[in-house]
Amino acid sequence: MSLTRKLIIALVALLIPVLLLLALRPAPVPVTVTPVQQGPMQVFVEDEGWTRLREPFTVTAPMGGYLRRVSLEPGDPVTAGAPLFWLEPPPVPALDARERERAAQAVAAARARMEAAAADLESARAQERLAQAEFGRIRDLHGRGLAATQALDQAGTAREGASAERQRATRALEAARAEWMAARLRLEVGDGLRAGEAVAVPAPADGVVMRRHRRSEGPVAAGEPVLELGDPAALEVRVDLLSMDAVQVRPGMRVILERWGGGEPLEGRVRRVEPSGFEEVSALGVEERRVTVWSVLTSPRGQWDRLGDGYRVEARFVLWEGEDVIQIPSSALFRHGEGQAVFVVESGRAQLRPVQTGRSSGLWTQVVSGLAPGERVVRHPGSRVEDGVRVAPEAG
16 A cells, blocks of 8 residues: 555544534534623613692682683783783672671781791792802812812702792792782772772782683682693602602702603702602502602703693603713623623633622613623523633624
8 A cells, every 4th residue: 555545544534533523513602792881871760750830820719709701811921910800799798897807807817928928038038148159159169179079969959949949938928919919809899999890800920821710701709710820930840759769869869851842851850759658550550659759940941941831751860870880781690609790702702700790770780890891791691601612792
């Protein structure tokens, strides 16, 4: 046998086991991989809510009589003191001594409440000036690195609360003044000073007509609602959160309002978390415990000037947020011993890597240690993925 033939036989004998080994070698496991991200991250709870007027005014008939046709329509602006509608009082018998004394006492009490409301307004204005000055001082200290961001947020929340309290006191004074005018009107009509003449019911405050309960003329009873007024620039947002989410929300937290119909999301702050919950049945028939959370809008009025009372919004309450956060899809994590781990793709193989995790937003989880940005992790690792196994990665 020639040397060439012997070499050929030897090569064939060597190639056969190699080919058999390659043929029997397991195929790579197809996996979906995602690079480790580094960037902003938020932890939040979200739910549907709606807007509400902060200080609505329901204007009622101060006495029984005949209502003239109401010409104002929803959306019409009104100014404080301007006539809203006219009442023609029915013939009223003269008040006896007891009824007149009672009406006079009602006028005196309404005047006392109006004066008390004026004093509350002066106090609220002083508190607002103090809160504004405190915010400016904390802001200057924060700019020089001498005050914490939390202190600046608290001072800003206090300033917003003082401003809201001043607005509330202003509305309370306007309401007290309207109550005093109505009480005086009853006394004057009872004394016969206005018998037979139409009486104008004035607007208690500047605002816009939001609803019209009566339009046509006709008899009206004392206390019957006729118009509802409000200031569309003083809207707040109500969201009924699940109680397990509401316990994580605090006054002053940032709120992002989305899918309200405008282009850009709106900014807001939590004003109040109500201390008591209530039961609500969901669309699926599940009994849920919910808590009402009130928020105020902090975005410029020009960005949401088309929002009105009772409009739907979706609110995202930011519980925590960071800028340069290393994060991975939560679906890449799995239990490993007493901790968690992921599979990292290196050189075509899956490598088991224990990691330490931090906060989670649901779909994404913060990685404190164990991974570097840019590394590729396996999402939804199945039972075929093991440490060291060959994989065929696909971007996901």
